[in-house]
Amino acid sequence: MGTTSSVFQKRRFPLYSVLYYRGQLTTDFTFKSVASGLLYALLWLFGDVNDAVIALLALMTLDVVLGLSVAIKYHDVSSDKLRQGAVKFLLYFVLIIAANCVDRVVALIPLMSQVVQIRSFTMIYLAVSEGISVLENLSALGVVVPKVMLKRLRRFKQSMEK
Structure with missing residues (x-):
């Protein structure tokens, strides 16, 4: 059988893990965009x-x-x-x-x-x-x-x- 896509692979870290989000922040473009937008909004507000x-x-x-x-x-x-x-x-x-x-x-x-x-x-x-x-x-x-x-x-x- 071939390789499965990353969606179906078992996660190495639970969703609440800091390492999971660190990995998402460095690889996932959508996650990076949302995180940077939220950070910008917080900085603008505060x-x-x-x-x-x-x-x-x-x-x-x-x-x-x-x-x-x-x-x-x-x-x-x-x-x-x-x-x-x-x-x-x-x-x-x-x-x-x-x-x-x-x-x-x-x-x-x-x-x-x-x-x-x-x-x-x-x-x-x-x-x-x-x-x-x-x-x-x-x-x-x-x-x-x-x-x-x-x-x-x-x-x-x-x-x-x-």
């Missing part, structure tokens, strides 16, 4: 990946890890709290997308694009909020956190909310 984005993602990751550590320490692990945290982060992403879209529209007005940077303001606000949460979690875990740090971050956050 804006440039700069230090602020990386710092915010790092703070969000720290907040999740430290929040879980605090919950484990105090035997207060709850699926409701995890769900609320996931929804909060999802809404953060929606807020960043909205701020980036506003920036794109404002950029059409030559004089306003230099003055109004909604996405940057949003990223700073979210980073300060996450920074406060990280410091509070560290404090709950027994790490000595200078009160002046929390006080200044809270004051800065309040000034941004006005």
Whole structure:
């Protein structure tokens, strides 16, 4: 019998395997096209990946890890709290997308694009909020956190909310 086409051959990796998708990304033109289109759409929606984005993602990751550590320490692990945290982060992403879209529209007005940077303001606000949460979690875990740090971050956050 001759060789069978790749459609009928047994897969070496399950569909959820990273190696499977890596192979698809390097060989399948349709898969590459769809993946690059989705990546472009995400980058357009979220804006440039700069230090602020990386710092915010790092703070969000720290907040999740430290929040879980605090919950484990105090035997207060709850699926409701995890769900609320996931929804909060999802809404953060929606807020960043909205701020980036506003920036794109404002950029059409030559004089306003230099003055109004909604996405940057949003990223700073979210980073300060996450920074406060990280410091509070560290404090709950027994790490000595200078009160002046929390006080200044809270004051800065309040000034941004006005």
